[in-house]
Amino acid sequence: MINRKSIIAVLLLLTAVITFFLLPGDEKKIRSNLSSLADYCSTPQQEPMLEALKKASLTAKLCAIPCRVSIDSLDLDRDLSQKEISNHLLMMKKQMVATRFTFHDITVQITGRQAAISTTLRLKGNTMNGRFTDAYEFDIRAVKTDGKWLFSSFHVVEFMER
Amino acid sequence: MRPLPLRKFFLPSLTRAFLLRVLLLSISCLLIFNYLLIPLRIQGQSMEPTYRDNSFAFCWRLQYLFSKPARSDVVTLRYAGRKVMLLKRIIALAGDTVAFRKGILFVNGQRTPEPYVRYTSNWDLSERTIKPGHVYVVGDNRNTIMSRHRFGQIPVNRIIGGVIP
Numbered sequence: 001m002i003n004r005k006s007i008i009a010v011l012l013l014l015t016a017v018i019t020f021f022l023l024p025g026d027e028k029k030i031r032s033n034l035s036s037l038a039d040y041c042s043t044p045q046q047e048p049m050l051e052a053l054k055k056a057s058l059t060a061k062l063c064a065i066p067c068r069v070s071i072d073s074l075d076l077d078r079d080l081s082q083k084e085i086s087n088h089l090l091m092m093k094k095q096m097v098a099t100r101f102t103f104h105d106i107t108v109q110i111t112g113r114q115a116a117i118s119t120t121l122r123l124k125g126n127t128m129n130g131r132f133t134d135a136y137e138f139d140i141r142a143v144k145t146d147g148k149w150l151f152s153s154f155h156v157v158e159f160m161e162r
Numbered sequence: 163m164r165p166l167p168l169r170k171f172f173l174p175s176l177t178r179a180f181l182l183r184v185l186l187l188s189i190s191c192l193l194i195f196n197y198l199l200i201p202l203r204i205q206g207q208s209m210e211p212t213y214r215d216n217s218f219a220f221c222w223r224l225q226y227l228f229s230k231p232a233r234s235d236v237v238t239l240r241y242a243g244r245k246v247m248l249l250k251r252i253i254a255l256a257g258d259t260v261a262f263r264k265g266i267l268f269v270n271g272q273r274t275p276e277p278y279v280r281y282t283s284n285w286d287l288s289e290r291t292i293k294p295g296h297v298y299v300v301g302d303n304r305n306t307i308m309s310r311h312r313f314g315q316i317p318v319n320r321i322i323g324g325v326i327p
Binding site: 104105106107118119120122124132133134135136137138157159160161162 | 205206241242243244245246248287290299312313314315316317320
């Protein structure tokens with residue numbers, strides 16, 4: 001009897017664990033999108049042009065139309081279309097050879113069909129001037145459209161003021 | 163006291179006391195290295211030669227529990243969390259004025275020696291006053307173009323702790 005009870009308990013626990021890990025919740029979907037975004041933005045040592053174009057297009061598809069991008073240090077604060085996002089990414093990929101993008105310290109707050117994400121983007125790689133590492137804090141917004149979470153704005157948090 | 167046989171040391175019997183010791187040690191390590199003494203792997207050259215690229219240090223979170231950040235302190239600054247941090251040196255405090263003239267630091271109008279700086283620079287930065295609740299931080303490596311170096315005043319609440327060693 002005890003054995004049967006233990007087996008049921010273990011099975012229930014396993015079901016709960018499997019459900020937790022396999023069923024994609026909203027937060028999981030957003031985190032997965034961030035991970036995809038990092039992969040698409042990363043550039044291996046010798047990336048074929050076709051691969052870069054594909055990644056740029058996939059990146060744009062992760063973003064809502066339009067998508068607000070604000071980076072004070074670049075004097076950029078406007079809505080970008082998917083085409084513009086693709087073009088910016090392709091330009092960036094050309095300048096940053098062998099660069100890896102990774103997101104760390106991700107916190108997601110979901111309110112209805114909107115989400116606020118706070119994260120640190122870490123860049124590691126090479127430019128034409130040599131090896132570099134850098135990091136930026138991002139405030140990202142996402143909206144749920146037709147069951148898909150799309151990034152609607154990216155804002156670089158500039159906490160250092162000269 | 164007889165020395166512990168090697169076999170017993172490496173393959174101890176799994177008694178309740180032993181398991182409890184392992185559990186307590188694991189919890190202590192988790193707490194210490196997650197919240198008090200955070201291991202840092204330094205990446206980048208902005209603090210050279212004090213901290214070299216790929217070197218190792220610890221962030222001591224209790225450094226400013228009973229004291230305030232002071233000039234010359236090396237501090238860790240947070241971004242969105244504690245996984246990726248920025249390592250910089252405080253050169254001026256709230257209310258101070260700071261300027262660079264041909265690479266030489268001037269705090270409150272006085273030429274300030276920086277023994278930790280090895281590489282000379284020709285940085286020029288006009289005088290500015292540090293806002294209340296802020297400190298001014300710079301990296302030790304001035305061997306880069308000023309526009310490429312990340313430095314400036316930051317809110318004190320961005321400071322996570324000091325650095326050991």
